[in-house]
Amino acid sequence: MTTRIRTHNLGFPRMGARRELKRALESYWAGKLPAADLQATARTIRRSNWALQRAAGIDRIPSNDFSFYDQMLDMALLVGAVPERYRKTGAAGLDLAFAMARGGPDLPALEMTKWFDTNYHYLVPELRAGQSFKLGTTKPFDEFAEALEQGVRTMPVLIGPVTFLRLAKAEAGDFDRLDLLDALLPVYGEVLARLAKLGAEWVQVDEPVLALDLEPQWQAAVEKAWTTLRAAAPDNLKLMLAVYFGGLRGNLPLACKLPVDAIHVDAVRAPDELARWATELPTGVELSVGVVDGRNVWRNDFEASLRLLEPLREAIGPERLLVAPSCSLLHCPYSLEHEDKLEPAIRDWLAFAVQKLDEVAQLAALADSGGDAAALAENRAAWRRRREDPRLRQAAVRARLASVRPEDLRRASPYVERKPRQQARLNLPLFPTTTIGSFPQTPEIRTARARFRKGELSAADYDRFLEEQTAACIRWQEEAGLDVLVHGEFERTDMVEYFGEKLDGFVFTAHGWVQSYGSRCVKPPIIYGDISRPQPMTVRWSAFAQQQTKRPMKAMLTGPITILQWSFVRDDQPRRDTAWQIALALRDEVKDLETAGLPVIQIDEPALREGLPLRKADWTAYLEWSVDAFRLSAAGVRDDTQIHTHMCYCEFDDILPSIAALDADVISIEASRSRMELLKAFATFAYPNEIGPGVWDIHSPRVPPEGEMLGLLMAAARVVPRERLWVNPDCGLKTRGWAEVDPALRNLVAAACAARA
Numbered sequence: 001m002t003t004r005i006r007t008h009n010l011g012f013p014r015m016g017a018r019r020e021l022k023r024a025l026e027s028y029w030a031g032k033l034p035a036a037d038l039q040a041t042a043r044t045i046r047r048s049n050w051a052l053q054r055a056a057g058i059d060r061i062p063s064n065d066f067s068f069y070d071q072m073l074d075m076a077l078l079v080g081a082v083p084e085r086y087r088k089t090g091a092a093g094l095d096l097a098f099a100m101a102r103g104g105p106d107l108p109a110l111e112m113t114k115w116f117d118t119n120y121h122y123l124v125p126e127l128r129a130g131q132s133f134k135l136g137t138t139k140p141f142d143e144f145a146e147a148l149e150q151g152v153r154t155m156p157v158l159i160g161p162v163t164f165l166r167l168a169k170a171e172a173g174d175f176d177r178l179d180l181l182d183a184l185l186p187v188y189g190e191v192l193a194r195l196a197k198l199g200a201e202w203v204q205v206d207e208p209v210l211a212l213d214l215e216p217q218w219q220a221a222v223e224k225a226w227t228t229l230r231a232a233a234p235d236n237l238k239l240m241l242a243v244y245f246g247g248l249r250g251n252l253p254l255a256c257k258l259p260v261d262a263i264h265v266d267a268v269r270a271p272d273e274l275a276r277w278a279t280e281l282p283t284g285v286e287l288s289v290g291v292v293d294g295r296n297v298w299r300n301d302f303e304a305s306l307r308l309l310e311p312l313r314e315a316i317g318p319e320r321l322l323v324a325p326s327c328s329l330l331h332c333p334y335s336l337e338h339e340d341k342l343e344p345a346i347r348d349w350l351a352f353a354v355q356k357l358d359e360v361a362q363l364a365a366l367a368d369s370g371g372d373a374a375a376l377a378e379n380r381a382a383w384r385r386r387r388e389d390p391r392l393r394q395a396a397v398r399a400r401l402a403s404v405r406p407e408d409l410r411r412a413s414p415y416v417e418r419k420p421r422q423q424a425r426l427n428l429p430l431f432p433t434t435t436i437g438s439f440p441q442t443p444e445i446r447t448a449r450a451r452f453r454k455g456e457l458s459a460a461d462y463d464r465f466l467e468e469q470t471a472a473c474i475r476w477q478e479e480a481g482l483d484v485l486v487h488g489e490f491e492r493t494d495m496v497e498y499f500g501e502k503l504d505g506f507v508f509t510a511h512g513w514v515q516s517y518g519s520r521c522v523k524p525p526i527i528y529g530d531i532s533r534p535q536p537m538t539v540r541w542s543a544f545a546q547q548q549t550k551r552p553m554k555a556m557l558t559g560p561i562t563i564l565q566w567s568f569v570r571d572d573q574p575r576r577d578t579a580w581q582i583a584l585a586l587r588d589e590v591k592d593l594e595t596a597g598l599p600v601i602q603i604d605e606p607a608l609r610e611g612l613p614l615r616k617a618d619w620t621a622y623l624e625w626s627v628d629a630f631r632l633s634a635a636g637v638r639d640d641t642q643i644h645t646h647m648c649y650c651e652f653d654d655i656l657p658s659i660a661a662l663d664a665d666v667i668s669i670e671a672s673r674s675r676m677e678l679l680k681a682f683a684t685f686a687y688p689n690e691i692g693p694g695v696w697d698i699h700s701p702r703v704p705p706e707g708e709m710l711g712l713l714m715a716a717a718r719v720v721p722r723e724r725l726w727v728n729p730d731c732g733l734k735t736r737g738w739a740e741v742d743p744a745l746r747n748l749v750a751a752a753c754a755a756r757a
Helices: 020-029 035-056 071-078 093-102 139-149 161-167 177-198 216-232 249-257 271-280 302-316 353-369 373-388 395-402 415-426 443-453 459-480 539-547 560-565 575-595 616-634 653-661 677-684 706-717 738-756
Strands: 112-114 121-123 155-159 202-206 238-242 262-266 286-292 321-325 504-507 514-517 520-522 526-532 554-558 600-604 642-647 666-669 690-693
Touching (some): 020 035, 035 353, 071 155, 071 161, 121 514, 155 177, 161 177, 161 216, 177 216, 216 238, 216 249, 238 286, 249 271, 262 271, 286 302, 286 353, 302 321, 302 373, 353 373, 395 575, 443 459, 459 539, 459 738, 539 575, 554 575, 575 600, 575 616, 600 616, 653 677, 690 706
Parallel strands (some): 202 238, 238 262, 262 286, 286 321, 600 642, 666 690
Antiparallel strands (some): 504 526
16 A cells, blocks of 8 residues: 655666676677667666566656666766767767767777765766757657556656766866856756656656755856756656755755755755754655665664654655655665575675665655554564674774774884885886786686686685786786786785675675676675784785795785775764774784785775765864874885875865875876876875876776877876876776787886886
8 A cells, every 4th residue: 555655766776686787788898799689688677677666665766767887978968968079980879878988999988987975986078168968869768668668657867957067077178167057958958848748747856966065156056957947847747856975954945945846865864954854845845855775785774764754744744755765776786685695694684775675665654654563673673683793893803993092003204214215125217117906807717716616626726726827917017017016916806805705894795786887896895893804815915926026016905995985884883993993904914914025015095085075074084084094004014115005086186185194105096087187186286205197097998009108197297206106007907808908008118118218
């Protein structure tokens, strides 16, 4: 029976229950799958998603939340924001989308960066002064009609016009993107009119920028945009404004002024704002309350959620209240259904996307009429079992954390004193070359790993295979002329999962995949308890690698903040405490690597910027404990041991003082897609240590020529002193093939040699 309090979902995972879309996409890109078969796979996934949501009792089911690559790319194509270099190719449809996403032999891809503070990456639309817009695809209309044929009247989802402009970038020159708003809005109006004509009753327009600090001109743009959208939309079409990833704070009065029919808010991130919504929500406007966490895997606490929902029910009436996840369920694994290897006690604490739909429906029923008393009692018991589980807390870990001293967070000497000691040990040339860590995970490597896990390959035979792969990779690097080598990471899977498997306090799923970008999926570990390191994690392979060469070998670790950010984190203690527990475990690993003779140790922190709160008022506290977590992990080494870190695909020019405060001897960063644009910040901020801006975009299959890399390197040398400049790719090479890696790295070494000359 439908409750008076209704249910709403903002989006659903796109890859399918078993990552069917990933396999189809990669087969299509490899030329092994016809476009018709790719489209058929997509239709099957969409229809399954709609059927699941309808069966769960969701009243407002989204469409146009599916994407073959990324929703911001889809929006750029919908409004005709296609840069000229892609138009010139003559590509259309999917091939045009994939050209923009992946580039080509002589075609750079769109820049990619993190979607707010998540680990999902979006493609950054490129706009130019005087840009014109026109309807470029029929995707939202086609998918709405497809669902309607299945008997599901969906609520199409669009990225809002102000969010689209705010997250886009200037293709060339410097201009105010808001100057394009008047040209953009008519296309949105056309989209709304066509959806209404097809039978849409509601459209969800996402404006997550309202969870950011907005300057007055951007606030004015929001009001103008929504006034225009309301005027353009037919009277029978209702508009929902969706805001997520944080509270609205000072933007809440602005949202209340907008001519909308419903507002979605994130009550997981901003539960304290619900009291304001109870009194300030305009008469007649519905409120969708996101009480089920769309970004974590823990089972909902029904009693806590009901304490949020019941006052709203009384204040605005059940007919204006909707229950929802906090954001799109894109950021959650698909379902617990196939996780039969998880320990039952821990599985009992979890909910993935499919289960979260059920939670939304159950909460609506409970808030409306008392619902299923047995379900409430079972949920209460599950939460009690989790709180009381003795595995959550280790006395020794907590005592060590409490004993950390300020001197544990500092290297023995400043960088200017460490630098000559490291150079004496490493003897590196000008513009030293290195890679970020991983080398291609070939089918042969993946097959051997699968056979080992199935018991078809003994541990001794698997180790011997890995030794052969590692030694061959080192010989190749020596022959190619790289200066600081890596062991290739052939024994590792995911850069976080590998470490989590060796630390206490983590648990792992078999099918808990989450989309990172395009077809790339990650399987985040779950941090359920206190974290410690029972034994060394990487020393065996790093030490073996150093024994194979006289050149400096770089050991590779994932940093504490990245392990934190790229895991599903326990919600029963401050994130700072969990991060510092990880840092202490890594500190022990760093010391063991140094003792084993490794002269260079890289502690990757690509997620440091990602974890930054959306509001600047909250930055200081986060930056203090996150920077200290890195320093806690790294600061115990001698002066002549060189500490590197790596960051990619994030905008961190606004936190450069904190990046410098990490006090890493060398930082490598993504810079090639933006053509060294990121280094503009280094022209005004005198970064004190060494830096390796990437000269090869490894997320695209193209092989950049030597001249292109040399040009990027020389551009960097105009900003960074040459004696402090390194040469490296943007990121690790795990997902690339040797056919690309071999020529690209040889071009990179040649560019460094040319720069030295």
